[in-house]
Amino acid sequence: MDGLLISRYADKERSGALNTWTGYEDIGHVFCGKTLTADEYYRVEDRYVDFGRDLFSRFEVEKLQVRALTIGEPLPSWLGFLRAGVVLSRETSLLLVRQMLRYGNPSCSLVSPEGLSLSVATDMYLSVEVPGELSVLEELVDRSALRRDIETIELPDSADGTIDNRADxxxxxxxxxxxxxxxxxxxxxxxxxxxxxxxxxxxxxxxxxxxxxxxxxxxxxxxxxxxxxxxxxxxxxxxxxxxxxxxxxxxxxxxxxxxxxxxxxxxxxxxxxxxxxxxxxxxxxxxxxxxxxxxxxxxxxxxQADSSGDLVCRWDSDLNLVW
Structure with a gap:
């Protein structure tokens, strides 16, 4: 399945030919003779979050489920008990996107019932897929002043090899x-x-x-x-x-x-x-x-299954969360 890999980087920055900042921790450092200020970082971060807001609005997404969750460090208290399979509101999802952009922890995919998926990758890349044609998504990216690449997204479409026993x-x-x-x-x-x-x-x-x-x-x-x-x-x-x-x-x-x-x-x-x-x-x-x-x-x-007996997450036999 094709999706878009979205970022702030121009071609030379993306290829590494031009040195540029890649995250919140770079504030105060100098790149190509210019110091990255907190105001500049926040301005760019807002562009990413605004793109997510436009994306959810365009596809009328109100709820998103947390998938493929990785928690490498303790989470801030405002996130509460974040777990794989939990369903978040649109606004909470956008707050989580900002958290992932800024700190890289946690890491997860946010998936809507309609099939839209958004995740934050290393160095402030957004990986996005939407149901249907990519043209609508490309239009949103262009309007956000971010940049895009087509990427092939491999989704786990089979439950083979995952734990199927229930906590009954x-x-x-x-x-x-x-x-x-x-x-x-x-x-x-x-x-x-x-x-x-x-x-x-x-x-x-x-x-x-x-x-x-x-x-x-x-x-x-x-x-x-x-x-x-x-x-x-x-x-x-x-x-x-x-x-x-x-x-x-x-x-x-x-x-x-x-x-x-x-x-x-x-x-x-x-x-x-x-x-x-x-x-x-x-x-x-x-x-x-x-x-x-x-x-x-x-x-x-x-x-543990949900109230209807379905598994909202899949784990493999080595206890890795697949989705």
Whole structure:
């Protein structure tokens, strides 16, 4: 499918032949003998957001769903609990576009029921596709004083290879049964990235507390076949290295004080070269090998459906949010 890649860059700037600024962090820096001021940056940023507003108005878009969400850093409080699959108003979507342009976090696509899609790529590029002919979209770009390129957009049009199991009553009953043998670590994901997930420690009597807060689109991984290892903080790095090696992905956490949420650190590249300061606080810490797939017998992996039984998000077996 063809869409448009939209930016402020002229041909020489886009090709790299002419040095130019590419984002908010460049304010105060000099490009081609001219300092980028905050006023100039905000003026250009407004052009992008105004284009989005015109785009939504032209196609009569009032609601957009968050897809392919990645959260690399903590989000500002005004965004609330942003998760994949949630539906935003037009104005909130425009605020999110501004956030992504300025800070690059989060990253997502905004998709309307009519098939319009808008996402912010690196270096202040907008990737846009619309139903029907591109001529209407090209007209909006030209009017905005931005520039455009045709790009081919590959959309995931198949659910093959994604998790299809639902977080139904039988799943939670399986988790509850597993807690009779000991505590179970449960991973809840609502987006890609470190800040799009939360680990929980559930035991007999606390499973329902977690089940009640799972929203549509979330992936839930219950490590029913994996044993949680607990050991003193001073020895945990050596213990992990001895048992699974230095390079296996691992999650390290402490015991929750209240509720089920764990304070955790995720080491996707393994525990190699890590020091004590990188670990969570606490005298006794637990760890578990990160579930790099759901077909090894250690995990039950499901996705929470919406009220009609549909999956508003798709996750693959490596817990990557596909859409």
């Amino acid at each position: 009553s039988s799943f939670w009953e399986s988790v509850r049964s597993a807690t009779l043998k000991g505590e179970v670590a449960v991973l809840v994901c609502w987006g890609n990235g470190r800040w799009g997930q939360q680990w929980h420690l559930v035991g007999d009597g606390t499973v329902e507390c977690l089940a009640d807060v799972i929203s549509p689109g979330m992936a839930v991984v219950a490590m029913v076949g994996a044993r949680i290892e607990w050991c003193p903080r001073a020895t945990i790095i050596d213990r992990i290295s001895e048992q699974i090696g230095d390079e296996a992905s691992v999650v390290v956490f402490n015991r929750p004080v209240v509720g089920t949420e764990l304070s955790f650190e995720l080491f996707l590249g393994g525990i190699v070269l890590q020091d004590m300061e990188s670990l969570p606080s606490g005298g006794e810490l637990g760890w578990i090998e990160y579930p790099a797939g759901t077909e090894d017998g250690r995990a039950l992996c499901v996705v």
